[in-house]
Each structure stands twice: as C-alpha cells, then as structure tokens.
Amino acid sequence: MSGFWESDRGGLAIAFAVVLPVLVASVGASVDFAQIYLVRERLSGALDAAALAAAASTSDPDAIEARVSEFFDANYPEDRIGLTYDLEVSVTDNEVHVSAAADYSTVFLRIVGVDTVTVRRETTVQRETMGLEVVLVLDNTGSMRTGGKIAALRAASRNFVDVLFDSAEDPEHVKIGLVPYADTVNIGSYGLGFTPDGEVYDGGQPFVVLPEGWQWDPGSAQYTISRQKWMGCVIAYNEDGWQRDFFDNDPYPYDTIDHEGPWEPYLYEELRRRDGQIEVDDSHPNAHCTPLQVLPLTSDQDKLTRIINSMAPGGGTVGNYGMVWGYRLISPEFPFTEGADWDDHTWKKIVVMMTDGENSVGFYNAYWLSNHNSIRVQQLDERFLEVCENMKEAGIQIYTITFSADAEGARDLYRDCASSPDFYYHAPSQRDLIDVFEEIARSLSNLHISR
Structure with a gap:
C-alpha cells in the first residue's frame, strides 16, 4: 500500500511540473497584456501630440517631419516601456499622417515562446481651414x-x-x-452714406438734415461749406468741450445761417472769416486725414x-x-x-x-x-x-x-x-x-x- 502512495505522489509531481509553466504563463500573461496596453496608449498619445504640433506649425513637409520627430521623442522617450522604431511621416496638402511601432519585451509570455510583441499605431491630422x-x-x-x-x-x-x-x-x-x-481712421463712405436708423444718403452730393419745423433756403454760406467734401476720417468723441468726431454727429448738422457746425476743426492755425466765407490757413476738416x-x-x-x-x-x-x-x-x-x-x-x-x-x-x-x-x-x-x-x-x-x-x-x-x-x-x-x-x-x- 505504501508503494502505491509513493507511486501516486510521484505522478502528481510530474503532472504539476508539466502544468506549472502553463499556469505561470497564464497568470503572468495578464501582467504582460497590461503592459502592452500601456505601450499602446502611450504610443497613441505621443503620435497625436506630435502630429498636432507639427501640422499647426508649418506647411513645409521637411519641417513637419522634423517637428514630428521632436515632439514624438519628447512624449515617448527611449527609457519608456517599449523600443520605438520605424517612425513614418506622410504630408499632403490637407493631412499629416504619422505612424510608429514599439517592441515590448515580454516577461512571462516568453515561457510559452513569445519573446516580443510589436505594437503599431497611426494617426492622421486634417489641416482644415474653417x-x-x-x-x-x-x-x-x-x-x-x-x-x-x-x-x-x-x-x-x-x-x-x-x-x-x-x-x-x-x-x-x-x-x-x-x-x-x-x-x-478713415471709414470712407460708411460715414457719409449711412445712419443707424437706416437712412441712406448719396455721399457724393451736398445735403443737409433739417430739424423739425425748419426749411431749406440755399445760401452762400452753406454752398461754401458743402464744397468741402469730408474724406471720411474720424477721431474720438470727447466731452467737456473737447474735439468731436464726425461719425457721432448727425451728417452735416449745419443750419442754413451759421457757417460753423458743432465740429472742432483740425487746425494748426486759426479760422478766419472774410466776406461770409471760411478761409483756412493750411488746414481744414480733412487735415491729417x-x-x-x-x-x-x-x-x-x-x-x-x-x-x-x-x-x-x-x-x-x-x-x-x-x-x-x-x-x-x-x-x-x-x-x-x-x-x-x-x-x-x-x-x-x-x-x-x-x-x-x-x-x-x-x-x-x-x-x-x-x-x-x-x-x-x-x-x-x-x-x-x-x-x-x-x-x-x-x-x-x-x-x-x-x-x-x-x-x-x-x-x-x-x-x-x-x-x-x-x-x-x-x-x-x-x-x-x-x-x-x-x-x-x-x-x-x-x-x-x-x-
């Protein structure tokens, strides 16, 4: 009877010796698979970052390829898990395509004859000008x-x-x-031809906006003013008597008697009135326009x-x-x-x-x-x-x-x-x-x- 048990224990030992590598490989495979997944994610992230940075920086193919290598190396250095190789870059008018592979050296799967696992990833960045x-x-x-x-x-x-x-x-x-x-700033015809309430005027012709209850009686003073066409320049509106711009005022807000409007002329020298007309020394409402x-x-x-x-x-x-x-x-x-x-x-x-x-x-x-x-x-x-x-x-x-x-x-x-x-x-x-x-x-x- 004792011989039988001794024989049985020997058989179990042999069976365990045969099964043990398989058990170790099965349990250890989960560790290797987790590492392979990590390599895959890191590789994808490095490719995405490199392609995005390169595509946004220039349209020159050689410069894009150099930029891809620079950013890929920064995001997937050599001391990371997996040895990278075969980084490829393809550039067209609207796309940058990048691919790479990494070899992962297994720890446990090599027991069953799998020494390395190659992980390949690729990404494409579309250069879209919206x-x-x-x-x-x-x-x-x-x-x-x-x-x-x-x-x-x-x-x-x-x-x-x-x-x-x-x-x-x-x-x-x-x-x-x-x-x-x-x-x-010269805003041109937009200043002369439009008002916020939708009225449109012909900027090429003299006109006058009349207050309610007034009538237009052509006179030499208005004629003298309207001959000087505004070029379209504006400056800032100021309070307390400072200079005013044309755009914030009503178009040509002159009455039919006074030769002066509520704008402050842009002058180095004074205005002088002679015989009812305006004479300007070297300056006028378009000065420095x-x-x-x-x-x-x-x-x-x-x-x-x-x-x-x-x-x-x-x-x-x-x-x-x-x-x-x-x-x-x-x-x-x-x-x-x-x-x-x-x-x-x-x-x-x-x-x-x-x-x-x-x-x-x-x-x-x-x-x-x-x-x-x-x-x-x-x-x-x-x-x-x-x-x-x-x-x-x-x-x-x-x-x-x-x-x-x-x-x-x-x-x-x-x-x-x-x-x-x-x-x-x-x-x-x-x-x-x-x-x-x-x-x-x-x-x-x-x-x-x-x-």
Whole structure:
C-alpha cells in the first residue's frame, strides 16, 4: 500500500511540473497584456501630440517631419516601456499622417515562446481651414516712412493674405479686412452714406438734415461749406468741450445761417472769416486725414493686395482708434455688417494689431498737446486695453505685434492686449516682421484628429 502512495505522489509531481509553466504563463500573461496596453496608449498619445504640433506649425513637409520627430521623442522617450522604431511621416496638402511601432519585451509570455510583441499605431491630422474672419489693424503712422518700415509691412501683409488664401480649399472661407490707422481712421463712405436708423444718403452730393419745423433756403454760406467734401476720417468723441468726431454727429448738422457746425476743426492755425466765407490757413476738416480708407471684410484677394500696396505713412499714433475700428469691422453690427453672427461658431474671428511705436498725443487728434502729455498717453493706453478686453469678451482672438526698436516702450501694453502672452510677438527687424506675420497666418487653422 505504501508503494502505491509513493507511486501516486510521484505522478502528481510530474503532472504539476508539466502544468506549472502553463499556469505561470497564464497568470503572468495578464501582467504582460497590461503592459502592452500601456505601450499602446502611450504610443497613441505621443503620435497625436506630435502630429498636432507639427501640422499647426508649418506647411513645409521637411519641417513637419522634423517637428514630428521632436515632439514624438519628447512624449515617448527611449527609457519608456517599449523600443520605438520605424517612425513614418506622410504630408499632403490637407493631412499629416504619422505612424510608429514599439517592441515590448515580454516577461512571462516568453515561457510559452513569445519573446516580443510589436505594437503599431497611426494617426492622421486634417489641416482644415474653417471659416476665418481676420482684420489687420496696421500702423500707417509717420514713423513708418523711415528705414524701409512701410515696405516691410506691405510685404508682410501681402504674404499673410497669400498664406491664408493658399491654405483654403474655398476662398469664400477666408474674409480679411484692413484698418490702416494713424491719429485718425478713415471709414470712407460708411460715414457719409449711412445712419443707424437706416437712412441712406448719396455721399457724393451736398445735403443737409433739417430739424423739425425748419426749411431749406440755399445760401452762400452753406454752398461754401458743402464744397468741402469730408474724406471720411474720424477721431474720438470727447466731452467737456473737447474735439468731436464726425461719425457721432448727425451728417452735416449745419443750419442754413451759421457757417460753423458743432465740429472742432483740425487746425494748426486759426479760422478766419472774410466776406461770409471760411478761409483756412493750411488746414481744414480733412487735415491729417489718413488717406487710405478701411477695407471691410472681403474674400477678394486681389483687392486686398491693391489696398496693402497703397499704404502710405503719415501722422501720429493713437492705437485705440485703430483697435476700435478693427472691432467694428469684424462685428456683424452697424456700421460694418460683413462679419458672421457672434453665435456662428463655424467662423473664427481674429484681429491682428501691429504698431511700431507708443501711443502719442499731438495738435491733431482728440487729445491735443498739453502740459500733462504723460497723463494723456496713459489715458490712451487705458482706453486701448479697455477695447482689447471688450473684444476678448466677445470671443475675438487677438494677436499683437510690436515692430522695431521704436516700439520697445509698447511691448508690455501690447502683450497685455493679446489673447494670451503666446499671441504677442516682437519683431526687431524687417525680416522678423515678415516671419511673424507668416507664423500667425500658418497657425490660423482648425485641426481635427481622425483615425
């Protein structure tokens, strides 16, 4: 009987020795499978991050491939589980396709002859340019005439426009507006031809808006005034007797007797009345008027290029004028209604604001020179930031650019205006300005991951 039990124990030992590797492999396989899943997720995450970063940075295939490698290595370093190999990048007009594989060395599955498991993952980023509304608010002040600055701005702006239209499958998905500004903004026919209550006037003919109970009796004084056509420039409205703009007033609010309207003329010298007519020494209601009118949002690339090429420097710097009219251009509300509705999320609203200097006050703007110019400049800066905050609250994405050494004092102000510090750029040189505009243009794309 004892022999039988000894024989039985020997058989169980043999059976256990045979089954043990299988049991160990089965239990250990769960550990290996968990590690394989971890490799799979880390690999996918690294590919997604690399493809997104590369696709958003440039459209150059070689640069995209280098960017993919840089971000992939940062997110999946060699000391992570799994040895990566065979990273591949494919770039087309609208897609960036990235694939990679990782070998995981097993711990327990090797017992049953499985030494390594290869994990392969891939991802595709679609470079989709959705509806883009972009307003360029561009410094056309007198300081831009030196050192080839205005030529650099023209080149940078043209390239910006070309990049956006070249990246769009349909040019109707891109609308760009222009606000050339100095110490005035020229709103053109929009100021002369429209009123908020819907009345439309012929801006090419003299007209007068009569108060109730008045009648029109043509006279030489009105004739003298109406011969001077307003060019369309506006400045800020001020209280307490300060200078007023034309846009906030009724069109030509003159009566038929007095030769003076309630606007403050933009003069260096005095007005003199002779024989019932107005004579102005070297100045008039269009003095220092920025000659180039704003261009409302448009998909006409050729027209944009023509206007950009027409930019000419002159006047001082009042950035809040430019910014507030950039706000109005991109808004769907009066007086410019080309913008998409605020709640239309298929369109992005972007304003790019550029300056080569600090805000200033002078004989010709709403603030004038005084013994307290530093206080007045501070007030301009505060108004500028207030406009920026209102725009950001409305969902407008703001990029800001300071250009050249003359703009050093404006850097903090423009950084605060931007939607984030990453959206602020300083361009010390002409070449830098062109590169900054191009970088912003190439970043304005809506990216979507698809597998």
